[in-house]
Amino acid sequence: MTNIQSITTAIASLYEQDFYMWLQTNINFLKEGRFAEIDIENLLEELESMGRSEKNALTSNLRVLLMHLLKYKYQPEKRTNSWLYTIREHRKRLRETFKTSPSLYRFFEDIFNESYQDARELAADETGLSIKIFPPESPFTVEEVLNPDFLPPENDRSENIE
Structure with a gap:
């Protein structure tokens, strides 16, 4: 498993364990341009939920x-x-x-x-x-x-x- 894959997996599990920390981590990744490390699947789900x-x-x-x-x-x-x-x-x-x-x-x-x-x-x-x-x-x-x-x-x- 590559380093980016292990970070992405860790971030995805953080989603279940500490939503606020997951959110802050993804915000930081976005600000830093670290797009490959963002938990896209859960982020998309949250954005869709916000609209609903x-x-x-x-x-x-x-x-x-x-x-x-x-x-x-x-x-x-x-x-x-x-x-x-x-x-x-x-x-x-x-x-x-x-x-x-x-x-x-x-x-x-x-x-x-x-x-x-x-x-x-x-x-x-x-x-x-x-x-x-x-x-x-x-x-x-x-x-x-x-x-x-x-x-x-x-x-x-x-x-x-x-």
């Missing part, structure tokens, strides 16, 4: 935001500062995501309707209201959802009951 994590976080933040906007609109008598905080916090998280990863905005648009359906179910579960109270299509536009000044007006619930 970013998408999962975006989806989760959108779902929570939409759910709270629905609660705010359809349960005006139960509005709390906690709901306002959650709305503001998840909008900030989305803005930060788009600031650091603008290419995820297209993904956001792609998952908006599906996330709304999830939020609709979650809002029904959390409020105890019939899912029929919440319209099948989002009453909020993408722009409204991201607008830091937008809050939905109170809704006449009877308009959605079948």
Whole structure:
């Protein structure tokens, strides 16, 4: 086994034993131009995982935001500062995501309707209201959802009951 192969094998086993040290070692190899010694297989797996994590976080933040906007609109008598905080916090998280990863905005648009359906179910579960109270299509536009000044007006619930 060559010296580079034994270093690469040792780095790969470090991945299982001490992730942070593995990461720092690979960073140093990159900085020093020692590309043959980098644990490519595990590095690729971690990079792919980072992309999935970013998408999962975006989806989760959108779902929570939409759910709270629905609660705010359809349960005006139960509005709390906690709901306002959650709305503001998840909008900030989305803005930060788009600031650091603008290419995820297209993904956001792609998952908006599906996330709304999830939020609709979650809002029904959390409020105890019939899912029929919440319209099948989002009453909020993408722009409204991201607008830091937008809050939905109170809704006449009877308009959605079948």
